[in-house]
Amino acid sequence: MGRTSCRGLEGESQELSHKPGRDCEMATLRVRVEESVFAVERATLVRDCEYFRALFRSGMRECQQEEVHVKGLRARGFLIALGVLRGERPILTGEEIIEVAECAAFLQVAPLEKHLINIxxxxxxxxxxxxxxxxxxxxxxxxxxxxxxxxxxxxxxxxxxxxxxxxxxxxxxxPSTYVTVGTHSPTIELLQDFVRTVCYLDEDEKEWKVLTDLPIDASTTMAGVTVLDNKLYIVGGVRDVSNQVVVSCYCYDPETDTWTTFCSPRQLRYNFTLVGHEGYLYAIGGEYERTTMSSVERYQVSTGNWSFVSHLPRPVAGAACAKAMSRIFVCLWRPMDATDIYEYVPVRDEWVLVTTLIRHQSYGHCMVAHRDNLYVMRNGPSDDFLRCMMDCYNLTTGQWTAMPGQYENSKGALFTAVVRGDSVFTVNRKMTLEYIIEGKKWKPKKEMNGFPRIGSMWTFLLRLPKTGRQxxxxxxxxxxxxxxxxxxxxxxxxxxxxxx
Structure with missing residues (x-):
C-alpha cells in the first residue's frame, strides 16, 4: 500500500498540561502504520484518541517528532478510523470489523467503538x-x-x-419486550379506570398482559412518549377537549416497578414528538393554545434541566421520527406532495436536510429505522386508511426505494410500528402482527392477539426483569x-x- 494523506477534523483541542505537547498539537503529524504513512492533524488525535493524547502530554521524545511509527495495527483499520473521526459512517465487512476493533482498542478511540456499536x-x-x-x-x-x-x-x-x-x-x-399503552386522560382515585395500564406482549402465550398502572394524573392523550436507557418517559398530554396541558411529567422504571415525576418543559406543549437520545429527552415541535410551534427543548436526565436548542426549520405537530445508527431523523411535510427528512446533529445543534420524498399524498404518518434504512409509512391511494404505502431511504447510498405492494392496516397498524432486530411489530385491536424484514420486503412472520382498547396507541420496547428475581x-x-x-x-x- 502506498503513501496516503488523510486530513483530520477541524476544531479546537482541549488544554494540555504539558507545554511540549501543546506546542506540537497544532501541527500535522505523520503516522506510519505498516507501509503506509498518514498525515493527521494533531488536534484530532488529541481530542479523540487516548493513546496519542497520553503521548503528547508525556513530554517524551516521540511527541516532538514529525513522524510516529505505530506497530501492531493494520493500515486499512487505521484509515477507516480516520474516516470515522472525520464524520464518515462506513458499513464494514468482517475483516474490516476485526481491524477496526483492534485499532479502537489499541489506540483507545471512543468514537470508533461507538461507530461499531451503531452498525x-x-x-x-x-x-x-x-x-x-x-x-x-x-x-x-x-x-x-x-x-x-x-x-x-x-x-x-x-x-x-x-x-x-x-x-x-x-x-x-x-430481552426487549414489545410494550404498548393507549391514550388516556387523567382521572381521580375514586374513578381509577382499570384500562389505564401499560401492557406488554407475552410472545410465548401470544397475549397482552398488564405491566403497570398509569399514575392517576398522567395523560397519554397527545403526550410525548419515549424510552431512554430502559425507562419510560411521558411528557405533557392534555386533560380534556380544552387541551389543557398536564404539567407533571412521569418516568417509569421497570427494574423497580416505580413511577417518579420530573419538571415540565419551559414551553408547555402537546401533540409533539418526544425522542430519547444519549442521556437527553428532546421535545420537538407540537402545539400550544392551538398554535403549531417550531421550538425544540431538551431535558438532561443527569441534571434534571430543560433548555432550548435550535428550532425546527418550520412549525410541525405530531411529526414522525426515528433513530437510525444513533442519529435522530424527523419528517416535516410540505403540502401537498413532499416530505422533507431532517437530521438533528447534537454536536452542532443544527437541523440538516437529508432528503425529500416526493410522492402523491406523501404525508408520512410514521417512520421507523432498520440498519441504515428509514421506512416512511403513509396512507394508501385516495387517503385509504385501511392500506399503507411505504418508501425506504438508504442513508448510505442516499437512494429512495418504493416498497412493493400495499400493507393492510386492518391486519396491523403500521403507523405504530416498532423494530427489534430484523422484526417489525405492529398492533391494532384485532391483531398483533410481527413482520420479518427480508431485503426490500416486509413479510408476515407471526400473528398474536390484538390490543383490545379503542383509540390510538403508543408502542415501544422495554427490557423487563425476569419474574421473581433481578x-x-x-x-x-x-x-x-x-x-x-x-x-x-x-x-x-x-x-x-x-x-x-
Missing amino acids: INSDNCLLMYHTAATYGLLDLYHSAALFIRDMYRDLEDDAKCLPEELLDYVESLA PEGQRVLNGNGRDLKNHVYHHQSYALQCSD
Missing part, C-alpha cells in the same frame, strides 16, 4: 461480540450481547460457535462495571473463530 446487525453481531471480548471493548461487548439476546431464537444455531461463557452472558440478559445482566448494568470487565477480560485469550 451492529444480524449479519455481524456474533463477530462483533467475539471480537469485542477478544480486544476488551466493553461497550461493544455489551451492546452486541443485547442485540443477540433480542434475536436469540433466530441466531441460536449460529451462536453455537461462541465459547460457552459468552453464551451464558447473553442468556443472563433480559436478571444477572441488569445487575451488571447497575453495578460498578467490574463484573462485566472481569467477564470480558476472561475471554481475551480466545482467538477469533466466528465470522459473518
Whole structure:
C-alpha cells in the first residue's frame, strides 16, 4: 500500500498540561502504520484518541517528532478510523470489523467503538461480540450481547460457535419486550379506570398482559412518549377537549416497578414528538393554545434541566421520527406532495436536510429505522386508511426505494410500528402482527392477539426483569462495571473463530 494523506477534523483541542505537547498539537503529524504513512492533524488525535493524547502530554521524545511509527495495527483499520473521526459512517465487512476493533482498542478511540456499536446487525453481531471480548471493548461487548439476546431464537444455531461463557452472558440478559399503552386522560382515585395500564406482549402465550398502572394524573392523550436507557418517559398530554396541558411529567422504571415525576418543559406543549437520545429527552415541535410551534427543548436526565436548542426549520405537530445508527431523523411535510427528512446533529445543534420524498399524498404518518434504512409509512391511494404505502431511504447510498405492494392496516397498524432486530411489530385491536424484514420486503412472520382498547396507541420496547428475581445482566448494568470487565477480560485469550 502506498503513501496516503488523510486530513483530520477541524476544531479546537482541549488544554494540555504539558507545554511540549501543546506546542506540537497544532501541527500535522505523520503516522506510519505498516507501509503506509498518514498525515493527521494533531488536534484530532488529541481530542479523540487516548493513546496519542497520553503521548503528547508525556513530554517524551516521540511527541516532538514529525513522524510516529505505530506497530501492531493494520493500515486499512487505521484509515477507516480516520474516516470515522472525520464524520464518515462506513458499513464494514468482517475483516474490516476485526481491524477496526483492534485499532479502537489499541489506540483507545471512543468514537470508533461507538461507530461499531451503531452498525451492529444480524449479519455481524456474533463477530462483533467475539471480537469485542477478544480486544476488551466493553461497550461493544455489551451492546452486541443485547442485540443477540433480542434475536436469540433466530441466531441460536449460529451462536453455537461462541465459547460457552459468552453464551451464558447473553442468556443472563433480559430481552426487549414489545410494550404498548393507549391514550388516556387523567382521572381521580375514586374513578381509577382499570384500562389505564401499560401492557406488554407475552410472545410465548401470544397475549397482552398488564405491566403497570398509569399514575392517576398522567395523560397519554397527545403526550410525548419515549424510552431512554430502559425507562419510560411521558411528557405533557392534555386533560380534556380544552387541551389543557398536564404539567407533571412521569418516568417509569421497570427494574423497580416505580413511577417518579420530573419538571415540565419551559414551553408547555402537546401533540409533539418526544425522542430519547444519549442521556437527553428532546421535545420537538407540537402545539400550544392551538398554535403549531417550531421550538425544540431538551431535558438532561443527569441534571434534571430543560433548555432550548435550535428550532425546527418550520412549525410541525405530531411529526414522525426515528433513530437510525444513533442519529435522530424527523419528517416535516410540505403540502401537498413532499416530505422533507431532517437530521438533528447534537454536536452542532443544527437541523440538516437529508432528503425529500416526493410522492402523491406523501404525508408520512410514521417512520421507523432498520440498519441504515428509514421506512416512511403513509396512507394508501385516495387517503385509504385501511392500506399503507411505504418508501425506504438508504442513508448510505442516499437512494429512495418504493416498497412493493400495499400493507393492510386492518391486519396491523403500521403507523405504530416498532423494530427489534430484523422484526417489525405492529398492533391494532384485532391483531398483533410481527413482520420479518427480508431485503426490500416486509413479510408476515407471526400473528398474536390484538390490543383490545379503542383509540390510538403508543408502542415501544422495554427490557423487563425476569419474574421473581433481578436478571444477572441488569445487575451488571447497575453495578460498578467490574463484573462485566472481569467477564470480558476472561475471554481475551480466545482467538477469533466466528465470522459473518
